[in-house]
Amino acid sequence: MKKKIAKQLVKNVSELRRDPVSGDWVVIATGRAKRPNTFAQGHQHDPAYESKENCPFENPQVSGNDKPILVFDHKAREMGKLSQDWFVQVIPNRFPAFAGPSVKRYVKHVGPYTVLEGRGSHEVVIMREHTKNISSFSSLEARAVIYAYMARFNILSLRPNVRYVSIFHNFGKEAGASLYHPHSQIMAIPVVPPDVARSLAGSQRYFQEKSKCVHCEMIAWEKKDNQRIVFENEHFIAICPFVSRAAFEIRIFPKKHESSFKDMGDEEIGKCADALRITLGKLEKALANPDYNFFIHTSPINIESLESHFYPHYHWHIEILPKTAIWAGFELGTGIEISTIKPENAAKFLRKFNVS
Ligand SMILES: [Zn+2]
Ligand SMILES: [Zn+2]
Known part of the structure; x- marks a missing residue:
């Protein structure tokens, strides 16, 4: 024992x-x-959070967003301009964490601290359907998402003073997604x-x-x-x-x-x-x-x-x-x-x- x-x-x-x-x-x-x-x-489940009713991504431009930087249809074909058939669109974030030209690094020193202006960009990759996330996409639909990520990654990488391009996707309130509608974000930032x-x-x-x-x-x-x-x-x-x-x-x-x-x-x-x-x-x-x-x-x-x-x-x-x-x-x-x-x-x- x-x-x-x-x-x-x-x-x-x-x-x-x-x-x-x-x-x-x-x-x-x-x-x-x-x-x-x-x-x-x-x-x-949070019905107010998940509701389609006031969702700004149902029709992003009608909700006051800029016209898209990039659009794909559900067959992963890049569309010259926005039409009813859009499946993935990339827009500038209306409330960006990083924005403005980054021709030089705007650094200053405050006491013992270093301060760098948040120059760069912040974009949103919006999926078409409110209740259909990447897990339910067809092969071609998912491909449109990766195309969008990569096209923006390649463009943003060429901008001066961009040190990193962060691509991420938050799903659900617990994961910090302010909106339920499926979307990813792409940030070009001035630090590693x-x-x-x-x-x-x-x-x-x-x-x-x-x-x-x-x-x-x-x-x-x-x-x-x-x-x-x-x-x-x-x-x-x-x-x-x-x-x-x-x-x-x-x-x-x-x-x-x-x-x-x-x-x-x-x-x-x-x-x-x-x-x-x-x-x-x-x-x-x-x-x-x-x-x-x-x-x-x-x-x-x-x-x-x-x-x-x-x-x-x-x-x-x-x-x-x-x-x-x-x-x-x-x-x-x-x-x-x-x-x-x-x-x-x-x-x-x-x-x-x-x-x-
Ligand atoms: Zn929506
Ligand atoms: Zn390796």
């Missing part, structure tokens, strides 16, 4: 896993393990984001030590280990990362080593669109339509110094984070996130759900 109690006392309740790229530790709290289906809480800077430094360190891309190494190991793959096609692979920061986190990597999002060909764009819509579809079915964020991580840009050529060690990818937990005191105070399901079990659960 005594022996049994002693054994229970030393039972592992959690394990810490370290990300070789960011250097961050996460906690996989297996001792608090829940069954995969207990994460399927779906999002909290800290998260990206740390990952660049981490992947460079690995490259210097081993002369290999850490991401390519991780992908090769995931294929061999075969426990955390959610979906794969010819050009892309979706996995629940070994070092997941949240339950059901998913990353989608191009199989071909590329540091920047900018260089995809037509075929790859199609496969990327499929990987994204199918992965989101699995997540939606598995977790009963959860709120989520996804974003693209790619190498920074510095057109003045052609800096984007300086990151051969980086490997662009998409990160999907469903809202399965909130940051509380431990996470905020330590920067260590706790995930309550093993990524191996999350991936196994996601694989069960078929999306065509």
Whole structure:
């Protein structure tokens, strides 16, 4: 009896896993393990938030938005001008976080602080239907979204003093989407984001030590280990990362080593669109339509110094984070996130759900 109690006392309740790229530790709290289906809480229905009635994206221009910068129809064909057949349109954000010409860097110093004017741009990629998000798109419809991202990414990258182009999609109130209507955002900003800077430094360190891309190494190991793959096609692979920061986190990597999002060909764009819509579809079915964020991580840009050529060690990818937990005191105070399901079990659960 005594022996049994002693054994229970030393039972592992959690394990810490370290990300070789960011250097961050996460906690996989297996001792608090829940069954995969207990994460399927779906999002909290809020009729006023979800209502189509006052939605400004039903008819963006009638709601006072500028005419679109770019329009695609549902067959992913670029349209010369806006018509009734639009499926995806890109407009300038009416309430931008970054705006104005960026011909030079507007820096000043205030006491011990550095202040940089928020020059850059902030655009919105609006999907046509109020209740149809990327997970329910056809292959061509999803392709229109990736085309829109990439076309804007390539244009904004050429602007002076843009250091990073951030592409992200918030879905649901819990994920911080102010509007329910499906939309993504694209921001061109004058600094390299800290998260990206740390990952660049981490992947460079690995490259210097081993002369290999850490991401390519991780992908090769995931294929061999075969426990955390959610979906794969010819050009892309979706996995629940070994070092997941949240339950059901998913990353989608191009199989071909590329540091920047900018260089995809037509075929790859199609496969990327499929990987994204199918992965989101699995997540939606598995977790009963959860709120989520996804974003693209790619190498920074510095057109003045052609800096984007300086990151051969980086490997662009998409990160999907469903809202399965909130940051509380431990996470905020330590920067260590706790995930309550093993990524191996999350991936196994996601694989069960078929999306065509
Ligand atoms: Zn709407
Ligand atoms: Zn790579």
